[in-house]
Every structure is written in C-alpha cells, then in structure tokens.
Amino acid sequence: MTETAPRPTLEAVAARAGVSRATASRVVNGGDGVREPLVERVRRAVDELGYVPNQAARSLVTKRHDAVAVVVAEPETRVFADPFFALQLRGISKELTAHDNQLVLLLTEGRDDHARVGRYLAGGHVDGALVFSLHLDDPLPGLIRRAGIPTVFGGRPGWSDGDGGDVVYVDSDNRGGARDAVRHLVALGRTRVAHITGPLDQTSAADRLDGYRDVMADADPRLVVPGDFTPAGGERAMRELLDHRPDVDAVFAANDLTAAGALRVLREHGRRVPEDVAVIGFDDMLPVAEQTDPPLTTVRQDIEEMGRLMARLLLRGPDGPHPGEQAPRSGVVLPTTLVRRASA
Amino acid sequence: MTETAPRPTLEAVAARAGVSRATASRVVNGGDGVREPLVERVRRAVDELGYVPNQAARSLVTKRHDAVAVVVAEPETRVFADPFFALQLRGISKELTAHDNQLVLLLTEGRDDHARVGRYLAGGHVDGALVFSLHLDDPLPGLIRRAGIPTVFGGRPGWSDGDGGDVVYVDSDNRGGARDAVRHLVALGRTRVAHITGPLDQTSAADRLDGYRDVMADADPRLVVPGDFTPAGGERAMRELLDHRPDVDAVFAANDLTAAGALRVLREHGRRVPEDVAVIGFDDMLPVAEQTDPPLTTVRQDIEEMGRLMARLLLRGPDGPHPGEQAPRSGVVLPTTLVRRASA
Structure with missing residues (x-):
C-alpha cells in the first residue's frame, strides 16, 4: 500500500523553483513573458513534484472531456469537396451538441498523418472517436485500438469480416x-x-x-x-x-x-x-x-441520420439505454430506398 | 518546502483499489469490460493518490501537444457551404502538417456553443488556437484570453481597435x-x-x-x-x-x-x-x-496563404525567428489586387 500523498499545490511548485506564485502560474498556464531560465526551473519543479494543473487534472481523473473526435480517413481536400462528409458531420454535430459534447474534427493531408491522429486520440483529449471512410490497408484501426478509447465506425470496417467481434458501426444496406x-x-x-x-x-x-x-x-x-x-x-x-x-x-x-x-x-x-x-x-x-x-x-x-446514429451510439456506450431499439454490440445497418427520377 | 513525493504508479492504484494491475489499466485507459463497482473503486484510488496516466501526464508537464485548434466562429453548416473556409483551412492544414502538428477543428452549431469551445481550449488539449470569422459581440475572444493559450486571429479583431495591443492577426487590405x-x-x-x-x-x-x-x-x-x-x-x-x-x-x-x-x-x-x-x-x-x-x-x-501565414505565426510564436520578414506583434496585412474579367 502506498501512502496517500496530498496532491502538490502551485505554491509548492513556486517554492521549489524559487519563484513567485504568479510566475509559476504563468509558466504552468502556458503564458509568455517569463525568462527562459525561470521557465526551466518551474518546469523542473513541476516534474519533480508531479504537479498537475487543476482543470486538466480533473478531466484526467474523471476521464470525461465532453469531447468526441471525428476522423475522416481522407485528405482534408476531399473532406471539403465531397458533400457526403458535410452531411454526415451535420448529423454528428447536431447530436453531439444536443448532449453538450464538443465535436473535435481531426483533419489530415493523408494517410501519412494517421500515426499523429492516433497519438492525439491516445493523448487523453477526447472521450471517444467516430471514424469514417476507412480504407482496407489503413493503420488507423490498429492505432485506435491501442488508444483504447470507445469508437464507432461509419461503414462496416473491412477487417472485422468473419470475427463478428465487438466493433460497433453504422452502415447502409x-x-x-x-x-x-x-x-x-x-x-x-x-x-x-x-x-x-x-x-x-x-x-x-x-x-x-x-x-x-x-x-x-x-x-x-x-x-x-x-x-x-x-x-x-x-x-x-x-x-x-x-x-x-x-x-x-x-x-x-x-x-x-x-x-x-x-x-x-x-x-x-x-x-x-x-x-x-x-x-x-x-x-x-x-x-x-x-x-x-x-x-x-x-x-x-440517409447520410445525416447515419452520422446522428453514430454519435448516439458512442454517447450511450455499449451498455446505455436504447429506448425502442436493440442495443447493438456490432453493426447497425440502415435500409435504402430507390428514388425514381428521369435518368432511369 | 514540500517534500518530493514520487509520482504514484499504476501498481499503487491497483493495490489501493484491491484489483489486478490489468483491471486498473483497463479502467485508466478508458476501456470497457470492467464491472461498475470495480470501475468506481479504481477511480477513487486514482483520485486519492493523484495518479496521472503517463502519456497525458507528460504532455501536461511539457505543455506540448503538437496540436493546434482551429475555431471558425460560424455554424458548421456555413463552414461547409462557403468555400472561403475550406481554402483557409487548406493553407492551415498544409502548414501544420509540415510541422507535424495536428489540426483540431472545433465545430459548433452556433454561438451558444462557444462557451464549450472555450472550455476545450482551456482544458490542456492544444498548444494554441487559430480563430477566424469573428463577429463583434462574440464571447470567444474573452474565453480565449481566459484559456491563456497563444492565438492568432484571421481578420482584424474588432475589439482591438485603438488599444494597439498584442493581438496577433492576419488580414487582407x-x-x-x-x-x-x-x-x-x-x-x-x-x-x-x-x-x-x-x-x-x-x-x-x-x-x-x-x-x-x-x-x-x-x-x-x-x-x-x-x-x-x-x-x-x-x-x-x-x-x-x-x-x-x-x-x-x-x-x-x-x-x-x-x-x-x-x-x-x-x-x-x-x-x-x-x-x-x-x-x-x-x-x-x-x-x-x-x-x-x-x-x-x-x-x-490569397485566402490559402492567409491560412498558411496564420499557422506559421502561431508555430513560431512571438519570439521565434522570422527570416526575411518582420516579427509581427500585432497585425500582418496582405495586399489585394484587382482581377479584371468580363463583369466590369
């Protein structure tokens, strides 16, 4: 058993670094205007004492950020050129906002940036992730698994074929x-x-x-x-x-x-x-x-509805209530309808 | 002077909660499959010991996330409907990617959500923010000031009139x-x-x-x-x-x-x-x-160039090197040119 040590205070950091509380606060809060040697001393004190700023500390402990990442596995140029993504994001945004969750869209220039996306997802910045437009050889699914955060996929992920596993996704028929x-x-x-x-x-x-x-x-x-x-x-x-x-x-x-x-x-x-x-x-x-x-x-x-449903499944979690519908532990597949106009 | 307490380990958390290290790890990393009473015990132990997971702890101490928030002060529907924003984001994305920084786009349904954006910016998830399309009575500037993170604005902010202050922005003439x-x-x-x-x-x-x-x-x-x-x-x-x-x-x-x-x-x-x-x-x-x-x-x-320049100014910071140009502590105003086609 380890003894319960009180969490170190900002005052303790300031005292250890030999600076005023105001200076320590400026450094800890990322502000400018503090000379580099002092910054270094404060950082060292932070490190040695294991000091954690309040707001961030709270979210680390409660594990709630009230924020959800959205990753579209396409370069940002395509995200903005194809209205499909805007529609899906619209559904996601409405649902997350209704639950006062922040939509955090992680844009990239392409697949080479997915390792960085994985680091952000693992870094304790969001409560979960919505991922769509995955391609078969994309490293994202593995990175997301390692990040260990709840995830809902838009579209059936290719690698889940056969294993019938616990991947949650929303797809159309x-x-x-x-x-x-x-x-x-x-x-x-x-x-x-x-x-x-x-x-x-x-x-x-x-x-x-x-x-x-x-x-x-x-x-x-x-x-x-x-x-x-x-x-x-x-x-x-x-x-x-x-x-x-x-x-x-x-x-x-x-x-x-x-x-x-x-x-x-x-x-x-x-x-x-x-x-x-x-x-x-x-x-x-x-x-x-x-x-x-x-x-x-x-x-x-119904692309917008797919987005909304993805967000809803993520927010409820696998064990949350699903009034009027089955609690899916894997895929939800929405029906399609043929709309007849002049071209056929 | 406070004594230097060693940072509590995951083992200590597990011991205090009376669970295995694997179970403690699952809870701390946000994974599922742990029964609720155990989750509660682990969380309480985390709280009492002041345990901080490694990766997040590191970024809190170094204050580097290699991530930059972008906030467009418009509803997401407008962000996707007006190509202006896609162009500005393209410039930002290229520049951030070139410096291996993650672009974190914070979308909203409208101004009512800006307090939530402010909380995210203050929550230790990004190293700085790029903010554009501000409206005069928007609460965002105040929220950003309180968040205390470096910020570059796209377009001259309305409230900085007269005070000639230290607001950094990129604008056109x-x-x-x-x-x-x-x-x-x-x-x-x-x-x-x-x-x-x-x-x-x-x-x-x-x-x-x-x-x-x-x-x-x-x-x-x-x-x-x-x-x-x-x-x-x-x-x-x-x-x-x-x-x-x-x-x-x-x-x-x-x-x-x-x-x-x-x-x-x-x-x-x-x-x-x-x-x-x-x-x-x-x-x-x-x-x-x-x-x-x-x-x-x-x-x-040059909208894309405005985005690129905003990102460059943020990454360099006010004291970074600016080869071939002045280090702006306030606005950079880019020239415009008249392009003559048939309509006039």
Whole structure:
C-alpha cells in the first residue's frame, strides 16, 4: 500500500523553483513573458513534484472531456469537396451538441498523418472517436485500438469480416440497395448493364459491386470499370466504357457524384439519357441528384441520420439505454430506398 | 518546502483499489469490460493518490501537444457551404502538417456553443488556437484570453481597435481593395455605384464599406444595402437595389458569393452585365469567380496563404525567428489586387 500523498499545490511548485506564485502560474498556464531560465526551473519543479494543473487534472481523473473526435480517413481536400462528409458531420454535430459534447474534427493531408491522429486520440483529449471512410490497408484501426478509447465506425470496417467481434458501426444496406438499382434497370429491359465502382478498398464500394454481381452474375467483365466516388472518376470510367462496350445501355454508378460525371460524358457523346443509356446513382445526395441533367434516379441512404446514429451510439456506450431499439454490440445497418427520377 | 513525493504508479492504484494491475489499466485507459463497482473503486484510488496516466501526464508537464485548434466562429453548416473556409483551412492544414502538428477543428452549431469551445481550449488539449470569422459581440475572444493559450486571429479583431495591443492577426487590405474596385467602376464612367455589404459586425465587411465610402463619399444612402456574404443575401440585396434605385449602373459586392447572387437577379430582370450594370466582387474565389455569367471582375486576396501565414505565426510564436520578414506583434496585412474579367 502506498501512502496517500496530498496532491502538490502551485505554491509548492513556486517554492521549489524559487519563484513567485504568479510566475509559476504563468509558466504552468502556458503564458509568455517569463525568462527562459525561470521557465526551466518551474518546469523542473513541476516534474519533480508531479504537479498537475487543476482543470486538466480533473478531466484526467474523471476521464470525461465532453469531447468526441471525428476522423475522416481522407485528405482534408476531399473532406471539403465531397458533400457526403458535410452531411454526415451535420448529423454528428447536431447530436453531439444536443448532449453538450464538443465535436473535435481531426483533419489530415493523408494517410501519412494517421500515426499523429492516433497519438492525439491516445493523448487523453477526447472521450471517444467516430471514424469514417476507412480504407482496407489503413493503420488507423490498429492505432485506435491501442488508444483504447470507445469508437464507432461509419461503414462496416473491412477487417472485422468473419470475427463478428465487438466493433460497433453504422452502415447502409449497400449490397441490397445495389441489387434494387440493377434489378430496376433489368426490369426496364436493359441487357447490357454496366457498373462504375467506388474505391474497392472500402467496404461500401465492395458491397455495391457484390450487389451488382448478385443480379448480373454472367455479365461481361468489361462492363465493370473502376471509379473513385468523384465526378472526374465517373467521367474517366464512362469514357472507358464507351470505348470497350459502345453498346452499353445502362449504368449503375457507385455514387451520385460518379453518376454526374458519367452523365456529362454521355451528353458529350450524344447519347440520350435514359433513352439510349439509363443511369442510376447511389446516395440521393441533394442538391446534386436533382440538379443533374436529367435528374438522377438513385438509391437513397440517409447520410445525416447515419452520422446522428453514430454519435448516439458512442454517447450511450455499449451498455446505455436504447429506448425502442436493440442495443447493438456490432453493426447497425440502415435500409435504402430507390428514388425514381428521369435518368432511369 | 514540500517534500518530493514520487509520482504514484499504476501498481499503487491497483493495490489501493484491491484489483489486478490489468483491471486498473483497463479502467485508466478508458476501456470497457470492467464491472461498475470495480470501475468506481479504481477511480477513487486514482483520485486519492493523484495518479496521472503517463502519456497525458507528460504532455501536461511539457505543455506540448503538437496540436493546434482551429475555431471558425460560424455554424458548421456555413463552414461547409462557403468555400472561403475550406481554402483557409487548406493553407492551415498544409502548414501544420509540415510541422507535424495536428489540426483540431472545433465545430459548433452556433454561438451558444462557444462557451464549450472555450472550455476545450482551456482544458490542456492544444498548444494554441487559430480563430477566424469573428463577429463583434462574440464571447470567444474573452474565453480565449481566459484559456491563456497563444492565438492568432484571421481578420482584424474588432475589439482591438485603438488599444494597439498584442493581438496577433492576419488580414487582407480590405479597405484598399474596396477602394480599387470602386475607383475602377468610376473610371468606367459609372455614376450610380451601389455597394452590397457583408455582415457589418465583422471588420472585413466594415472595412470594405469604408473603402467604398472613401470613393463615394456623397452617394445616396439607398445605394448601400446589407448582405451577409451568401448568394441568397446577394439576391435579396440586388432586388432591394432594383426596387429603390432602378437606375443603378454598377455594383460592388462585398464578396464573390454575394456578386454571384446579384448577377442572377440582374439576369432575371433582363439587365445586361456589364453594359447596363457593371459588377465587381471580392475574394477571387475559384471556381466561383470564373464560372459566373459573365465571369467576375473581383478583388483578389490569397485566402490559402492567409491560412498558411496564420499557422506559421502561431508555430513560431512571438519570439521565434522570422527570416526575411518582420516579427509581427500585432497585425500582418496582405495586399489585394484587382482581377479584371468580363463583369466590369
């Protein structure tokens, strides 16, 4: 048994350093205007006495910061360019604010910065983390596990396949939604249905491809072309499709931004939509899906609600009350609906 | 003099709580899977012993987190809707990443949440703060002062007028840029030059109005109408202008988004730009300024560079080296340039 030592006071720090209480306070509170040798003496005294400033000490002991980190595993340029993230953040922000929790968005320039994000998460600055847009070979999940803070993922994490473990996530029924889209195209009489994929190191994109294949099991492999969830990727993929399969009569695009790019290229090539080529997207991202020419038939997922639900699950914790719903210990999968507009 | 007490160890916490070291570790590191009564006993032991986990303790003592908070004093919806903020954040992100500092963006639903932001800033989670889009009656500056962390402001803070104090900020020459714009309109022979303002509780908007008045000292007060830096605000203001002064022959809009809204209303009313009404914006926000119809003559400020400079000033600190430039203890004001396109 160790004896209970009283927590050292600021006065003790000042006395040990041989400075006034005001000077010690300035150093401890990160203020400027104290000469370097004095700063050093105060820091040494802090270190030797194990002094901990009050407010920070309290949050270390209670382990509550009333703050939640949000990590989008994409470069900040994409976070601001793709309205998907703004929508998900909107849901998260509303829910956290309703519980007086601070939203702490950790931005990066890319994957090389994820080790630093991991250090911040481990550093005792937040009560938990919401993480989305994970890619398969991302070091973040491991870093988060080591940080040891409660986490909810947006989208089914790829590595949890099979182990059915205790990873909590919120996802949409990507595979079922994709099946609905492709079945709709087939029901319209289309026989050469193509798919422009998302980045296949993300489960959302892989699941949509699986949904396409559920319906089009025997399709020509050249009808499946890679995209990256961006309009530019949709343009590139559509050009490739028209090169290799000029007889294509329908396209299921992995998201609405991809579909918007594909529509532009079809117009350039004088293909009428939906008469010559029917097009379906995924997301029902507004205003994008309504403002394309023609307006986009798409698979609707409630992105803002996904964000809200992620925050709610994190705040309640695995053992908290979940009125009116099951307490999920792993995934919550939200349904999707096909929204019919002019493009298919 | 207080005796130097050794910092209590995790073993001591476990012993005092009567649990294993592994259980104590799980509780201290925020992990789940420990029964509530044990959690309570460990927490009490932590409290009584003044135990501080290692990583957090280290950062409290060294006072370095290698993390910088960014606070945009606007609701998150506006942060994501206005490309100005994305550009400024891009500059900040590049500079912080180059110095391996984590960008911690604190989002809010609005001003009611600023007290919570102040608590986070005071809580020992970041080494400093970058704050922009301040409004005059915002409680943030006071909260930040109390938090006692180094801060650089984007835009001249309104309250520092006159006291010439030690507030560090980065701004553009809003007044000079506005003068250039209005002088250009006058040089084109326009005599009924209107101004759609920004929100006048922000110094950037107030300074641009002052620049307009420097040139148009005797203008009809009805030629000055309020906007809010959004396209919708620009539309409302332009309608008001056409109602009250249908003979208006030029408009200086407080920013490009405002100008884009004004251009839409002018087109609706069959006014030709620039023949009937010449229009100038502010920002040179791309692609907005190039994609308006007609492309926008505007006052260019380097928004990304402003963000980069804010981060650089914060990381260097007031006494750090500033090769090739003055060490500013207050404001750095960047020049603007008039970019001529078709609208004026």
